[in-house]
Amino acid sequence: MDNATRSERSRNAVIQAALAIIARDGPARLTLDAIARESGISKGGLMHQFRSKEAVLKAVLEQQIEHFEAISRDYEAKFAGNHPAPHLAAQIATSREAAVGSHVAALAAYGALADQPDLLSASRKLDVDKVQAIKAEADDPDLALLRWTAARGLAITAVLGLCPFSDAERARLFDRLLDNHAWTRPATAAKPVAAGKAPKSR
Numbered sequence: 001m002d003n004a005t006r007s008e009r010s011r012n013a014v015i016q017a018a019l020a021i022i023a024r025d026g027p028a029r030l031t032l033d034a035i036a037r038e039s040g041i042s043k044g045g046l047m048h049q050f051r052s053k054e055a056v057l058k059a060v061l062e063q064q065i066e067h068f069e070a071i072s073r074d075y076e077a078k079f080a081g082n083h084p085a086p087h088l089a090a091q092i093a094t095s096r097e098a099a100v101g102s103h104v105a106a107l108a109a110y111g112a113l114a115d116q117p118d119l120l121s122a123s124r125k126l127d128v129d130k131v132q133a134i135k136a137e138a139d140d141p142d143l144a145l146l147r148w149t150a151a152r153g154l155a156i157t158a159v160l161g162l163c164p165f166s167d168a169e170r171a172r173l174f175d176r177l178l179d180n181h182a183w184t185r186p187a188t189a190a191k192p193v194a195a196g197k198a199p200k201s202r
Helices: 005-026 030-037 043-049 053-079 086-100 104-116 118-135 142-158 167-178
Strands: none
Touching: 005 030, 005 043, 005 053, 005 167, 030 043, 030 053, 030 086, 053 086, 053 118, 053 167, 086 118, 142 167
């Protein structure tokens, strides 16, 4: 096994150990000593790759971002050519995956952000690109962004354990957000105003 492969395996073992500790003991118990014990890697070997707990949390966040970016790319390929708003549909579907999957890694990522909010910069840049793509393909950009934001809200409240909906209700809401026909309607012609009458104020 070459050094690069060994290093990558050690890195993944550290990340998985961190997730196991957070799931079992909570984020407050995450320390370098605990990670070394959990992963079976010496503390010296651990610190060769990660100088601090924050560095481990950053790696968890980066792994989560790449994980969901890969899911998003798969959905974009799926919806391309057969959906009027493939970028929006891909983001809603990705949020649905985040809502129903394991939340341990996401909670660890939120823990990293609480201590180091500057880590959001990479995620924020990706979101800016997504927003531009969604707006570019939409007939009604504001409505498209509202649907995207609603999907994100459903995912985030599920991850944090704050969602007031049952699994079935949440799934139904995601289906509604994905259904483009449910959000389009023919424009209604304005009623003509009689001569000499001012339109009623609302």
